[in-house]
Amino acid sequence: xxxKRRDFPLRDSQLQRYRLQLDRRxxxxxPGDRLLRRRGxxxxxxxxxxxxxxxxxxxxxxxxxxxxxxxxxxxxxTFDAEDAQQVVIxxxxxxxxxxxxxxSKRVVAWWLAEAIARVALLGSDRVVLHxxxxxxxxxxxxxxxxxxxxxxxQGADVSSDLRPLSDGRGSNLHRLFEWRGAARExxxxxxxxxxxDALKSGTLETNGLGVIERRLVPTAAMVIVSDFYCSARHSxxxxxxxxQAVTRRCAVVIVELDSWPWERSLLARDGYLIDGPGVSVExxxxxxxxxDDLIAxxxxxxxxxxxxxxxxxxxxxxxxxxxxxxxxxxxPETLFGDWFENDAVLAKLLVRGAS
Amino acid sequence: xxxxxxxxAALGAMTALTLNRMRRSRFRPRVLSTxxxxxxxxxxxxxxxxxxxxxxxxDRGYQMQMAAMACLLLAVWLHELxxxxxDSLRVHVCVDVSGSMATRQAGVTRSQIGFELLxxxxxxxxxxxxxxxxLRVSLFDSEAEELLPxxxxxxxxxxxxxxxxxxxxxxxxxxxxxxxxxxxxPDNPAWRPTHWVVISDQPRPQWAEPDAELPLQWLDVADxxxxxxxxxxxxxRDPLSGxxxxxxxxxxxxxxxPSQTRITVTRDAARVVHEQDVAWDANGVANVxxxxxxxxxxxxxxxxxxxxxxxxxxxxxxxxxxxxKVDWRVSGQPLPQLLDWEASADHxxxxxxxxxxxxxxxxxxxxxxxxxxxxxxxxxxxxxxxFCSLRQGSPLLESVNxxxxxxxxxxxxLPIHELLKGCGQPGRTENEWQxxxxxxxxxxxCLATLPAHGPWGAVxxxxxxxxxxxxxxxxxxxxxxxxxxxxxxxLLAEREVPLFELTSRAAPEPQFDVPPFRLALHPDxxxxxxxxxxxxxxxxxxxxxxEEPAPWWQxxxxxxxxxxxxxxxxxxxxxxxx
Numbered sequence: 001x002x003x004k005r006r007d008f009p010l011r012d013s014q015l016q017r018y019r020l021q022l023d024r025r026x027x028x029x030x031p032g033d034r035l036l037r038r039r040g041x042x043x044x045x046x047x048x049x050x051x052x053x054x055x056x057x058x059x060x061x062x063x064x065x066x067x068x069x070x071x072x073x074x075x076x077x078t079f080d081a082e083d084a085q086q087v088v089i090x091x092x093x094x095x096x097x098x099x100x101x102x103x104s105k106r107v108v109a110w111w112l113a114e115a116i117a118r119v120a121l122l123g124s125d126r127v128v129l130h131x132x133x134x135x136x137x138x139x140x141x142x143x144x145x146x147x148x149x150x151x152x153x154q155g156a157d158v159s160s161d162l163r164p165l166s167d168g169r170g171s172n173l174h175r176l177f178e179w180r181g182a183a184r185e186x187x188x189x190x191x192x193x194x195x196x197d198a199l200k201s202g203t204l205e206t207n208g209l210g211v212i213e214r215r216l217v218p219t220a221a222m223v224i225v226s227d228f229y230c231s232a233r234h235s236x237x238x239x240x241x242x243x244q245a246v247t248r249r250c251a252v253v254i255v256e257l258d259s260w261p262w263e264r265s266l267l268a269r270d271g272y273l274i275d276g277p278g279v280s281v282e283x284x285x286x287x288x289x290x291x292d293d294l295i296a297x298x299x300x301x302x303x304x305x306x307x308x309x310x311x312x313x314x315x316x317x318x319x320x321x322x323x324x325x326x327x328x329x330x331x332p333e334t335l336f337g338d339w340f341e342n343d344a345v346l347a348k349l350l351v352r353g354a355s
Numbered sequence: 356x357x358x359x360x361x362x363x364a365a366l367g368a369m370t371a372l373t374l375n376r377m378r379r380s381r382f383r384p385r386v387l388s389t390x391x392x393x394x395x396x397x398x399x400x401x402x403x404x405x406x407x408x409x410x411x412x413x414d415r416g417y418q419m420q421m422a423a424m425a426c427l428l429l430a431v432w433l434h435e436l437x438x439x440x441x442d443s444l445r446v447h448v449c450v451d452v453s454g455s456m457a458t459r460q461a462g463v464t465r466s467q468i469g470f471e472l473l474x475x476x477x478x479x480x481x482x483x484x485x486x487x488x489x490l491r492v493s494l495f496d497s498e499a500e501e502l503l504p505x506x507x508x509x510x511x512x513x514x515x516x517x518x519x520x521x522x523x524x525x526x527x528x529x530x531x532x533x534x535x536x537x538x539x540x541p542d543n544p545a546w547r548p549t550h551w552v553v554i555s556d557q558p559r560p561q562w563a564e565p566d567a568e569l570p571l572q573w574l575d576v577a578d579x580x581x582x583x584x585x586x587x588x589x590x591x592r593d594p595l596s597g598x599x600x601x602x603x604x605x606x607x608x609x610x611x612x613p614s615q616t617r618i619t620v621t622r623d624a625a626r627v628v629h630e631q632d633v634a635w636d637a638n639g640v641a642n643v644x645x646x647x648x649x650x651x652x653x654x655x656x657x658x659x660x661x662x663x664x665x666x667x668x669x670x671x672x673x674x675x676x677x678x679x680k681v682d683w684r685v686s687g688q689p690l691p692q693l694l695d696w697e698a699s700a701d702h703x704x705x706x707x708x709x710x711x712x713x714x715x716x717x718x719x720x721x722x723x724x725x726x727x728x729x730x731x732x733x734x735x736x737x738x739x740x741x742f743c744s745l746r747q748g749s750p751l752l753e754s755v756n757x758x759x760x761x762x763x764x765x766x767x768x769l770p771i772h773e774l775l776k777g778c779g780q781p782g783r784t785e786n787e788w789q790x791x792x793x794x795x796x797x798x799x800x801c802l803a804t805l806p807a808h809g810p811w812g813a814v815x816x817x818x819x820x821x822x823x824x825x826x827x828x829x830x831x832x833x834x835x836x837x838x839x840x841x842x843x844x845x846l847l848a849e850r851e852v853p854l855f856e857l858t859s860r861a862a863p864e865p866q867f868d869v870p871p872f873r874l875a876l877h878p879d880x881x882x883x884x885x886x887x888x889x890x891x892x893x894x895x896x897x898x899x900x901x902e903e904p905a906p907w908w909q910x911x912x913x914x915x916x917x918x919x920x921x922x923x924x925x926x927x928x929x930x931x932x933x
Contacts, residue, residue: 096388105388229388263387271399273382276390286390287382287399294396301392 007107008114009332015115018341019122022351051076085125085219089113092226093131095277097257105257108322108330109225110196112255115340116223117192119350129195218249221349227257228306239312252317253349254310260302262324264295320345361431369424376410376417419922426915434908443487445505446480447548448473449532450520451555453496455880457522458556458663460578468576469554470517476552476893477512483895491540491548496525498860499535505546524665524858524865526877529560552893558885572894575887581610582883584657584666585876590854595694595840597847599673601646604655608639609884613659618643621654633657650675652870665865666881670872671854679847685709685726690823705846709820710769710777717779719810722846725777727818749791751802751815751841759834760792768799768818780811802838815842
């Protein structure tokens with residue numbers, strides 16, 4: 001489905017206000033395991049520390065060492081490392097995001113990706129947007145790989161080559177770290193817009209995706225937006241991929257688009273022909289007499305499928321859920337006003353300087 | 356098939372299609388992103404179960420089927436529309452002006468009643484809401500003619516006068532009316548009447564029945580009234596001399612016969628030669644026979660008042676034909692004396708000549724009988740001969756035994772050109788001869804006639820002159836005697852003076868004063884016993900000749916068929932629109 005730029009419901013002023021709110025409460029945000037700023041060499045003073053043998057003699061604060069008065073006791077300055085955070089935002093575009101009547105999960109997924117990207121850019125983070133396609137077997141050219149060319153702050157030409165992988169068997173998530181290609185930073189809002197438009201239209205040239213692999217360095221954050229209605233096997237593969245990302249000391253944030261409450265509301269006590277991704281009407285004859293027991297069993301299956309995935313990632317990834325109301329479509333005011341701006345996981349992802 | 360039935364059928368089909376489209380699977384379709392989680396659940400055992408719902412209006416197949424049905428309805432509507440789309444009124448009124456229309460009934464003549472009917476028709480036409488109105492008026496008696504050409508000028512309609520429809524002293528020929536109805540107006544061949552009305556006192560003929568070939572409105576103005584008069588005059592003449600030997604008058608009384616009717620026969624200057632009371636029988640028929648009437652002019656008159664007077668007076672002439680003058684040019688035969696004919700070369704009524712004729716001179720206009728040279732054969736005839744052809748119904752063969760003729764070995768035949776040369780009528784051709792009997796070899800006529808034409812009289816050729824001096828000894832002689840009598844009678848009948856003439860289109864007025872007398876005694880004109888049945892009102896709603904509908908209705912039918920075929924093809928091909 002083609003999504004137009006003007007469909008994005010938030011204005012820049014709203015994003016900036018949200019960014020300010022995040023910065024203002026930065027000190028109150030509990031530090032996450034993977035969002036700690038590491039100490040390193042920069043101009044940002046951090047603390048004094050006793051000089052140890054082998055430390056850089058240039059870091060000794062001679063004035064402080066003399067004032068402390070202890071002979072041969074030297075104190076040195078330590079600085080925070082000024083390493084900008086990499087935020088890789090992966091949007092799952094598998095058929096399940098289209099497979100529900102009126103849920104508009106794909107639209108919401110792109111809205112969230114754009115909102116996260118813009119807020120991250122307002123915080124001077126680097127952003128890589130990625131469109132992950134599934135169910136494109138043996139067609140590497142169908143994988144969406146985009147090259148974004150723009151100019152960085154110094155006026156240098158930067159580009160980002162993104163290419164989702166396909167193993168020819170459905171979901172691509174398990175091959176996340178086999179990506180190849182080059183990536184450059186994307187810093188401006190205009191680049192985000194162009195990148196998003198290109199991703200949605202699929203008109204950009206394909207290239208390797210090694211850039212994503214390189215960007216998944218320690219302090220990087222990876223955001224996966226999906227409904228996670230994939231099969232158990234694919235869930236297992238995705239979990240292993242997340243494991244590898246965690247191994248690289250990357251922060252992983254799972255944004256789950258949960259449309260089951262809405263889909264459940266579409267079913268009453270009646271006969272239904274239930275079609276959707278992974279189902280063939282002719283082959284499977286999906287005619288059911290729906291009752292509460294059936295709904296309960298299906299709901300349990302969905303929950304089991306997800307819980308098996310998230311249980312494994314419990315200590316490795318942060319998880320947040322965006323649920324569709326049972327009554328109808330997810331309104332932008334509800335999505336951003338009630339959920340996005342108040343979600344602690346997203347705030348932890350986006351707040352700079354959390355300790 | 357009626358319009359209502361067609362519309363009902365089309366609407367029924369549309370309803371059936373709609374009901375069929377209202378069948379919906381009881382399993383309502385749902386597309387869910389979680390559909391894969393239902394796959395392990397037990398399926399419904401029933402694959403097809405239908406419930407009724409509103410049809411899917413955006414279904415292409417349904418749209419095409421409904422469009423096809425709508426096209427059929429449109430075709431029916433167009434057919435009906437175009438067949439009635441001609442909002443014009445073209446009335447053709449044919450008025451009987453034959454002699455019987457002069458019959459008086461209830462104080463007025465039938466012609467006047469007919470004119471009143473025509474005036475009412477004009478009123479109805481003027482009062483109609485038709486956009487275009489035309490009236491055409493024709494008259495008919497023994498023939499039909501146009502009185503008022505088709506026109507929309509109502510002033511010309513109103514200009515018609517009663518005198519235009521006055522009865523003429525002529526007979527009625529309904530077949531001429533039928534022929535007239537099939538002929539378009541000479542000045543407007545495309546003109547077709549929407550209403551055809553006939554005003555007459557004649558009963559409606561079979562071909563004019565409402566469901567017959569020519570549906571028309573027959574307005575019968577006749578009421579049964581009493582009338583009596585001369586219905587027919589029969590005469591019997593001497594076949595050779597043409598003398599009137601017997602005259603029979605057939606009298607008819609229509610309706611109750613008058614109590615006393617007297618017939619008076621007067622010759623020349625009011626000399627009553629016969630007078631009697633008419634005795635009518637139970638059927639209203641009486642016969643009066645007059646015999647041995649001397650030559651002269653006669654006046655036969657019936658007394659009593661009745662509805663139609665033209666059959667109450669008869670004038671006729673009994674010709675003076677007591678003795679036949681003959682120019683006899685046959686040797687050795689005393690026939691004129693035997694037949695009491697007067698042999699006269701001056702002013703003969705008949706010429707009898709014998710072959711071979713050389714340099715003969717005949718007066719124009721005289722009948723001529725050419726015979727063979729007596730009973731002697733012209734040449735040897737070794738073989739039997741027979742007639743290879745004969746003219747059926749020829750008066751020369753009346754009461755003749757053809758077998759006897761054929762057995763007569765002495766008969767001869769002559770080539771046509773020899774006959775032409777012998778009859779002395781220059782300018783006539785061989786084709787004018789009518790061969791009554793023809794020889795088989797060499798095919799020459801042995802009995803032939805040459806009708807009168809132009810200044811020339813009729814000619815008969817017969818090969819042998821029978822012996823009339825004695826009774827016929829054989830059937831062959833009797834046969835030839837009969838042929839001779841027939842030939843003489845036919846030749847003299849050509850010059851028979853009729854007793855009277857009948858009025859005609861050329862001479863429509865009777866003539867009672869000087870001979871030749873002209874009478875209006877046309878058959879059945881005096882029959883006033885007919886009483887009209889049915890209405891005399893013009894029904895303007897009843898169109899006589901429905902308009903041929905324009906073929907526009909065929910296009911929706913074609914479109915409907917195309918739609919149905921396309922829908923079926925697309926349905927079987929399972930195209931995406933389905």
